[in-house]
Amino acid sequence: MSQAEKRFGAYGGQYVPETTMNALMEIEAGFKEAMQDEEFLAEYRQLLKDYSGRPTPITYAKRLSESLGGAKIYLKREDLNHTGAHKINNTLGQALLARKLGKKKLIAETGAGQHGVATATTAALLGMECTVYMGEEDVRRQQLNVFRMELLGAKVIPVHTGTRTLKDATNEALRQWVAQIEDTFYCIGSVVGPYPYPQMVKQFQRIISDEARQQILEMEGRLPDDVIACVGGGSNAIGMFAAFLDDSQVRLHGVEAAGRGLETDEHAASLSKGTPGVLHGSYSYFLQNEHGQIQPAHSISAGLDYPGVGPEHAFLKDQKRVDYSAVTDEEAIAAVKALCTLEGILPALESAHAIAQAMKLAKERSQEDILLICLSGRGDKDVETIREVISSEGTA
């Protein structure tokens, strides 16, 4: 196999212990075969339709658009998927592949818990065993999702090492995978990790933009001017960008978490403030110090609280195909309030970052312009966090 196939430009690759290489080769071969296998693809599409409820609609956010006085804003409603986020597009694909490869057990890492819930859900559907690794800090922040995973029959293992968040959960999942590699499939939740994961997760998430591109053409008769998605590891964004990458007139925007501000050390903006390095199997952008030690990330949104980003985003940044910006915790909360009160939609805190950036852009655009946002998940899981912030604002 050529080394180029494993990379996006300079980024990506397979920086993993030798003990993992054989499993990656097995997954690569299985994935390539599955993509040519009509039966596999038909079952995948069937589950997306009958189980997850696809296609998800696009919604014209009329009152939000009018309140800003600029462009027309459309939302791609990934929040309407079964389990409440885009994550299930990927877990259905990977779990079917795991089954095809004869694996009986799924393991996964999770930050906000959305990928963990999606994996647990899929494992229950297909009758597989499921173990989810989750940082102790995230277990505390996302108790509702921990309970959901357990209710779905999964085992949730809190990870006490390092920063006790998604980064460390990923380390632990990788370690545990190596120990049981014969019968276990590691279902990675984002476009991160060693080849072929970033390529594979992209393939399973591109349904978002395959649908959205068609839908906006049907509703507006033309392509959008701007497409906006939030970026943690970057799976909903890659899924949202994939079908538009060749439409050079469509501006693409990835929105990272600026946490308490890009000028502080408390953010999760790997592309805006990080540097190239190697973690979790690929060469990409990471928050790190001059000695190559990975630094803790911060975001109010657990799903964006990751000090790295998928290698294709690093490539798209260098190519200047996608414009990457960052939105603070405060701006994200304001976007949650706006979408709730103007549209009756409670977005996930992750997705609120995309909304916040779109609200800035919309004001600069004319009323003929069309913005399309990926609303990657619903915000029910974040209600407690949002309530804490808003009630502390009230007393300040």
Added chain:
Amino acid sequence: MNDYPLRFDENKQTRLIPFIMSGDPSLDVTIELIKMMEREGVTAIELGVPFSDPQADGPVIQDAGGYALANGVSLSDVLTVGKKVRQQGCKVPLILFSYFNPLLQYGLDILAKDAREAGFSGFIVPDLPFDESESFRNTAKNVGLPVIQLVAPTSEQRIEQIVNGAEGFVYCVSSAGTTGMRTHFSEQITDFLANVKQKSQIPIAVGFGISTPEHVNFFSQHADGVIVGSALVKQIAKRREQLLEPKHNKEAMEEIATFVRSLLRKA
């Protein structure tokens, strides 16, 4: 070009390659440990560079690395340890053991040169598999240092390719999983080692989970060298306070020496 080449002395019945984490509990103690292990007659020493995300390591080495990082230990400090022990007349081969990212951020070209000047004998990079290592292998080769390759029981058809490109010695991973002590090993391990041995032109060493004199004795019959990491790192971690206190340092160092001696079957 390499001043301290790796050598597997055929007259020794046990060729032990211990791993220690630099800076646990301090860089000065690391220097003392290297000198002690040289006196005990180890074949080479793997000197660990701490990393924030040690993906291949079990709890014991994770803890040692975390301790060293909290002490602010960096790759430059580990290179300085090499330089200092060479100045003090140490000849034992030292292998720089580091995850790839700290090396990458230091700069691979300058690292190879600095490691060679600091008297290192080679590199082990646990997250740089053969397929990704060509460029770094060439960089290191230019200064005369080998990048030691790992093979695992799961490597299967990859074994031949890896062994053909290997330098220094071939590091055989005993079993699936991370570093850390194990109570037993699969019965197929001897077949795996025999397979690698038969394909390899250079010595082979085995590591991961080897923790007792009995293990070392057993594996010495199937490999040219035996690597012990977590079991030794644990002996050191247990005595952090004593090692750091001048009053108790000598006693603690002697206890660790006794453990090393037991692995070498000289107790």
